[in-house]
Amino acid sequence: MSRALPLSAVQPKLPEIVAAMVPGEELVLTVDGEPVAVVTRPPRTSWPCEPGSARDRSFWMAPDFDAPLEDFAEYME
Numbered sequence: 001m002s003r004a005l006p007l008s009a010v011q012p013k014l015p016e017i018v019a020a021m022v023p024g025e026e027l028v029l030t031v032d033g034e035p036v037a038v039v040t041r042p043p044r045t046s047w048p049c050e051p052g053s054a055r056d057r058s059f060w061m062a063p064d065f066d067a068p069l070e071d072f073a074e075y076m077e
Helices: 007-020 070-076
Strands: 002-006 026-031 034-040
Touching: 002 007, 007 026, 007 034
Parallel strands: 002 026
Antiparallel strands: 026 034
16 A cells, blocks of 8 residues: 655655554655655564563463353353
């Protein structure tokens, strides 16, 4: 998916526009309605988190988390 924006409108806020682009998205910059440049956000090369990075975190879960709900008792018969 690509979108076209005039270069004069993009120049003051180009860093914010590029940061908001998703990987693979194209932005066509135009001058007087004619395309002059294409900016493409490259695809991600690595995952932002490492496997096992949440291992040392303490999470709380209610003791009856997976207990059947009384509201659904008639459906579970």
